[in-house]
Amino acid sequence: MATIKDIATKLGIAVSTVSKGLNGASDISEDMRQRVLDTAVEMGYASKRIQKLGNRKVCILIENMEYENIDQFGYEIIVGFKLSAARRHCDVSVIPTNLNMQTQEKFDSFMLKCGYSGAFLLGFALHDDYIKQLDKTTVPTVLLDNYIPNKHVGYVGTDGYNGIDLAVKYLADNGHKNIALLNGSKNSMVTDERYLAFTQSLNRYSLKVNPDLIGNGYYVPECAKYHVSTFLEHGATAIVCASDLIASGVIAELNRLNKRVPQDVSVIGFDDLPIAQHLTPTLTTIRQDRVAIGKSAFMMLEELISGVSISKLLLKPELIIRNSTDRCSQTNDFLAFDALK
């Protein structure tokens, strides 16, 4: 493992300058400090130092996720994480990031500079710089809903297979045969998983997979208008959505097309955000326990910091039945076929 002296030799500077750079002294230039930090990371000095500090300081980095009030997806996740951290006497900094920050400084350098022993990353996409750097990081890191094959990086999320299966089983038990899926955006692990889970569940309950009843949207209500009429043309009597926000858009679009929810079409959301209870009708949804996600993320981070390399930790979802779903009112397949005309 590299020492301070190795870093000094490599950069051709004094050991004292390296030391100043690592300790954030004010009498060296910002540029020199960054060179010291980046070299420390490159030479594998970073993780040793952070471990040595033995501090109890971690951070949550947030990109592209709303979290500031209780109606938003990230809010309870952060609450759960902080609750568990407080119980274990660990400080948590919540840091919103942006593309600029990610371009300016490498993830490992940032963590070393701030002296965090680990990070929980929320809302990042696979193409983000920080995520791309995780292949080689030695900083214990937990990702929500994303998987990186590095022993210092863990993945926390909700068991999507189980969630989609609860929804499809419930609809099948209630006589629905033409079930549609309005999924999230493509090129996401969670989207792929839900697609696979959906087709497997349809098979499990002896229902046909119809590609015309499967669409990819984005996590906003507006995406509904591009898919709902196609689903109806192909006889859909129920629509499973990848989020409550998408479901709210689907209900609005069904209303616009003079279809009643749930009498004509049943709608199921995903997440159980507070909005689910305030929609008309109230929304049946696959609940992600976000406080538990946050608690589990902290627990996982603590284990990664102590050298236990957890790969995945998935929580069980729960189907919350409200008023947006009902028994299928179509009594035979002919009616579904009829809808095509």
Added chain:
Amino acid sequence: MATIKDIATKLGIAVSTVSKGLNGASDISEDMRQRVLDTAVEMGYASKRIQKLGNRKVCILIENMEYENIDQFGYEIIVGFKLSAARRHCDVSVIPTNLNMQTQEKFDSFMLKCGYSGAFLLGFALHDDYIKQLDKTTVPTVLLDNYIPNKHVGYVGTDGYNGIDLAVKYLADNGHKNIALLNGSKNSMVTDERYLAFTQSLNRYSLKVNPDLIGNGYYVPECAKYHVSTFLEHGATAIVCASDLIASGVIAELNRLNKRVPQDVSVIGFDDLPIAQHLTPTLTTIRQDRVAIGKSAFMMLEELISGVSISKLLLKPELIIRNSTDRCSQTNDFLAFDALK
């Protein structure tokens, strides 16, 4: 939730008798005690009572797994579990079970009678009575390598996809094109997962899936003799095994057939039991960190007890490269074809 009085009414006995049954008093018959316990479980009184006790007492139930000395699979798992439990001031009882015990008393009744707040089940198969009862249990329970869709039951294990992929990638990088898999017994979740992972990894590295190079054995060395010669007939230059014990049988069988390991055939095990270092040649293997499995199982059980329903927790495996693998010595496909003659 049922009360002691409800149980008394249902059984037509005095409240004091119910109380004696629940508290293990000696002045009621064993038969009456069992009726009280079973009724308490049936009426949903059990879990409330265990929670109320607020005790720190859990158990590890073991069926069909060796664990008594350090060479055996279960040993370090139990060490890890006990280490984490001790750190959190929780008592652990290790209880070997058998078919008889499982037939005599239901799982929930047993747990209630002994006052355990949760259990870690090792070595059980899906057809065991205790596992079949887990669909409906309210007792927090962690299973090794098995999944039950009940929010009180969690699954801990090693990420098999990642493990098999590490092995196949390493062999592909070393020029092997005809890679065989000697898997574990059929009808097991872990076996199915490894089979899927194997075919996916072959595709990933542009290698063909050949059904003649895939076999199902049991977790004993003897199973090797039914598969190795078939693999050789079909040109295998490397064999990935579902356990180190199977790999030891594969090496013995290759020796018997006058094949050298690794010059003629590379062999990879799974687990990294102590035996892996003592085989000739020493065994390249996919390491399961068994201490970490035990630690994670305890952590998961604690979360389940506190109401966080974790579905799955998978640890990252590691490929340990020793002397049973080498670069493929066959320089083209013709030689593989030649082996068929």
